[in-house]
Amino acid sequence: MSSETHADPTAGDTEPILTVENLQTAFYTDRETIRAVDSISFDVKRGETVGIVGESGSGKSVTARSIMGLIDSPGRIMPGSSIKFQGQELTELSDAEYRSVRGSGIGMVFQDPQQSLNPVYTVGNQIRESLKINRGITGEEAVEEATDLLEAVGIPDAKRRLDEYPHQFSGGMRQRAVIAMMLACDPDFLICDEPTTALDVTIQAQILDLLKDLQEERNLSILFITHDMGVIADIADRVNVMYAGQIVEQAPVEELFANPKHPYTRALIDSIPGEHSRKEGLETIEGEVPTPNEPADHCRFAPRCPKAFDACENVPPQHVSVSDEHDHTAACLLYPEDLTESHRVEKHLSLANDDTEGDT
Amino acid sequence: MSETTSKSIREDLTQRDELSLYTRIANNPRPFFKWAVPMLVLIAVEFPTYAGVAFGMLDAVVIGVTGLLDAAIGLVSSGLSQTIRDAQYAVVGVLRDAGGFVDGLPTLFSREVIPNQGYQTGPNGPWEGTFLGLEPAYAWALRATLIFAYALFTAYWVFRGWLVYRDHYREADWTPTDDIVDNLSNHQWGKFGIFVLILFLTMAVFGSALGPTTVEQNIQSPYSERINYFNEDTGEVDQVFPGDANFNSKSKGSAEFNVGPMSYDDYGRFHPFGTLTNGRDLFTFMMGGARITMIVSALAIGGAALIAAVFSMFSAYYSGRVDLTILTTADGVVSIPRLLLLILVSAVFANHWIGNVLNGGFLLAIIFAFTTWPFLWRAVRGPALQVAQEEWILAAKSYGQQPRTIMRKHMFPYIVGYLLVYASMSTGGIIIGLAALSFLGNGLGISPPTPAWGRAISMGQDYVSGPSWHISLLPGLMIVLLVTGLNALGDGIRDAIDPEAGGSAEGEEAAAGGGG
Numbered sequence A: 001m002s003s004e005t006h007a008d009p010t011a012g013d014t015e016p017i018l019t020v021e022n023l024q025t026a027f028y029t030d031r032e033t034i035r036a037v038d039s040i041s042f043d044v045k046r047g048e049t050v051g052i053v054g055e056s057g058s059g060k061s062v063t064a065r066s067i068m069g070l071i072d073s074p075g076r077i078m079p080g081s082s083i084k085f086q087g088q089e090l091t092e093l094s095d096a097e098y099r100s101v102r103g104s105g106i107g108m109v110f111q112d113p114q115q116s117l118n119p120v121y122t123v124g125n126q127i128r129e130s131l132k133i134n135r136g137i138t139g140e141e142a143v144e145e146a147t148d149l150l151e152a153v154g155i156p157d158a159k160r161r162l163d164e165y166p167h168q169f170s171g172g173m174r175q176r177a178v179i180a181m182m183l184a185c186d187p188d189f190l191i192c193d194e195p196t197t198a199l200d201v202t203i204q205a206q207i208l209d210l211l212k213d214l215q216e217e218r219n220l221s222i223l224f225i226t227h228d229m230g231v232i233a234d235i236a237d238r239v240n241v242m243y244a245g246q247i248v249e250q251a252p253v254e255e256l257f258a259n260p261k262h263p264y265t266r267a268l269i270d271s272i273p274g275e276h277s278r279k280e281g282l283e284t285i286e287g288e289v290p291t292p293n294e295p296a297d298h299c300r301f302a303p304r305c306p307k308a309f310d311a312c313e314n315v316p317p318q319h320v321s322v323s324d325e326h327d328h329t330a331a332c333l334l335y336p337e338d339l340t341e342s343h344r345v346e347k348h349l350s351l352a353n354d355d356t357e358g359d360t
Numbered sequence B: 001m002s003e004t005t006s007k008s009i010r011e012d013l014t015q016r017d018e019l020s021l022y023t024r025i026a027n028n029p030r031p032f033f034k035w036a037v038p039m040l041v042l043i044a045v046e047f048p049t050y051a052g053v054a055f056g057m058l059d060a061v062v063i064g065v066t067g068l069l070d071a072a073i074g075l076v077s078s079g080l081s082q083t084i085r086d087a088q089y090a091v092v093g094v095l096r097d098a099g100g101f102v103d104g105l106p107t108l109f110s111r112e113v114i115p116n117q118g119y120q121t122g123p124n125g126p127w128e129g130t131f132l133g134l135e136p137a138y139a140w141a142l143r144a145t146l147i148f149a150y151a152l153f154t155a156y157w158v159f160r161g162w163l164v165y166r167d168h169y170r171e172a173d174w175t176p177t178d179d180i181v182d183n184l185s186n187h188q189w190g191k192f193g194i195f196v197l198i199l200f201l202t203m204a205v206f207g208s209a210l211g212p213t214t215v216e217q218n219i220q221s222p223y224s225e226r227i228n229y230f231n232e233d234t235g236e237v238d239q240v241f242p243g244d245a246n247f248n249s250k251s252k253g254s255a256e257f258n259v260g261p262m263s264y265d266d267y268g269r270f271h272p273f274g275t276l277t278n279g280r281d282l283f284t285f286m287m288g289g290a291r292i293t294m295i296v297s298a299l300a301i302g303g304a305a306l307i308a309a310v311f312s313m314f315s316a317y318y319s320g321r322v323d324l325t326i327l328t329t330a331d332g333v334v335s336i337p338r339l340l341l342l343i344l345v346s347a348v349f350a351n352h353w354i355g356n357v358l359n360g361g362f363l364l365a366i367i368f369a370f371t372t373w374p375f376l377w378r379a380v381r382g383p384a385l386q387v388a389q390e391e392w393i394l395a396a397k398s399y400g401q402q403p404r405t406i407m408r409k410h411m412f413p414y415i416v417g418y419l420l421v422y423a424s425m426s427t428g429g430i431i432i433g434l435a436a437l438s439f440l441g442n443g444l445g446i447s448p449p450t451p452a453w454g455r456a457i458s459m460g461q462d463y464v465s466g467p468s469w470h471i472s473l474l475p476g477l478m479i480v481l482l483v484t485g486l487n488a489l490g491d492g493i494r495d496a497i498d499p500e501a502g503g504s505a506e507g508e509e510a511a512a513g514g515g516g
């Protein structure tokens, strides 16, 4: 594989392959505007796995689709958003240019392996389709390559299974096949949108191991989207916690689990089954993620937040550093902790004003 | 060690993939030949019939398409349109020559091999000129039975061919089509639909051999050649023009002027369905009408389905404004009263060449296609929208597939089933619409003297409650049978695609929507 060639020695590990800045994706309906992704920023460095975690409805899948350029009407990426992939601004690309970035640059693995493969074509057919479009490989060579790919994702008896239909594969095998289909484009960057959610726990672990192996072999960068804190702890290097279209906390994975700062992150970690509580899912946090249909002039977590105070309803919290050693920020009016409440509120207010001025 | 074995196995298997269908057959030719040799024989014995149908269709398509091109380009450059017309004449000339040539070739189940037209040499005397001296009714019945048996068997053998391919030569052990075929073959009502469809296709293809006489001799030019008959008054064998014989064999609703079903007229001619009010043979008339009906409705529904498929995939894939534009167009088309449009267009093109292609059927097919696609589009848009949401479409997008290929490869296979269901149900509406136009007459519908079902019904409408009831009733029953069969086929396909979905409400809606 050609994976070793593109790592620029001077840039090293710090060069981001993907930089998302101030991404806003809104859906326009007759009644309201839903700010599914509301001004988020993060980056992914080469060879690294960045996680986005949040409940359903938090905007994580829309984030993935925005990066892939797969937002259909009535959805729209707002002006002022920026998605840079290998230095190229994606939001300005035409449809045809985007098509060439997808696949050969960015690949995506979807949630439901049942659904990501077209049931009327054989698995081999679909992998070869991908090979043909992105690498121009056809005929016997494509069969060889497809076989190699299936072997690379750990499917035994690969050659024979190329001629089988998706429904003849088990769930885990199907997800492996989908990953093989995406690898067929030889991407540098892989977006995994809940790739293990539909699988049972042992299979889930196998797929995660597979992704880690592939990442090492091919120097892949991965953006991993999930609602499951356990999975995030297993696979991610750095984590973004998303709530109602916004990122509320960013930190390296050990730091996040050791020192969660945002009340929402704490609730998420508390709700991991098995460790602190016996409860399933997010039952420890009452209520649901609100639909972000109003501008962010308050903390969207306030209705569910155990530590909410008056200002939370009126002041939009901004990202502030919450750790001296680590790259750890949280968007909550409780921080920075060393200031008094009124100073904190003031600081956030002035940060918010700086931001809006910067925008206009 | 396992490394080398697995590699050699893989090479072994990889070679298998290189094999073309030809090589696969060469490796195991027995099942193929066991199927192909009978198939060849089946085709060969009736080859001129098939070739004749093919040339006739090509002829109409060439004239229709070049004519439309001519009309479009004529607006821009008259020189170019002249070139197109010249090309049209040349191609049509060749096609007609070829058609004339294959027409002269013998076929197995022809009226020459099993003739049913003859005459008695005396009162109760033996029959002259019929097959083995049989009575015309038996000779005709024998030929008709053989033709239907042949057609059904051929249809089965074609299906057998697919089974042979599936069992012996296909690489995949299983494909989704297998389930659909299996479901359909367990669906009695659906099989009834297939049977009816084959029956009527047989009439369309073998119509001229099925009738006791020919459209040419009995209907189109009845004064060109005399036929022999036994004249009871003189006690001798006389000659008469079929036209004159028709004149004396009219069914006019009274006891003395009536030749009912399964009876002979005074000229020793057998009429399985009786005669029309002008003395022509109703069965021959119906067979002639079957061909034009099947061709026109196939063209119409094919055109409508094509437009509906393309538009529904556009609607689903691009949604938003594209969808809205198509929706508005479709609503616009639906709001045009179909009958008024047909009358209008028929009047405008009355003396135009396009009004003569397929005896006016081509124009009708275009109008029916134009007025039917919105119904199909509405029916198929839902499934198309559903497929467009599937993750494999997103997956295909995410590895950079072209929209055109996504629609063709990943969406079309899903809507084609629904398309078949609604198309077969809407075809009933088109057939009824066609019959209705011919029923109205007055320059509408298929132009006389080419047979059209609706015209037979209209001729008989004064006599429905008398001895000549057969004129209206039999064509009417045939239309009902065909339309019912098509609906049955639609039901069958629907249940075969999706055995769980039982409700038939949507289907009825489509059938009603398609009704003219």
Ligand code: SF4
Pocket (backbone or CB within 6 Å): A262, A263, A264, A299, A300, A301, A302, A303, A305, A306, A307, A308, A309, A312, A317, A331, A332, A333, A334
């Ligand atoms: S800003 Fe207020 S409501 Fe929001 S998380 Fe912090 S404490 Fe809770």
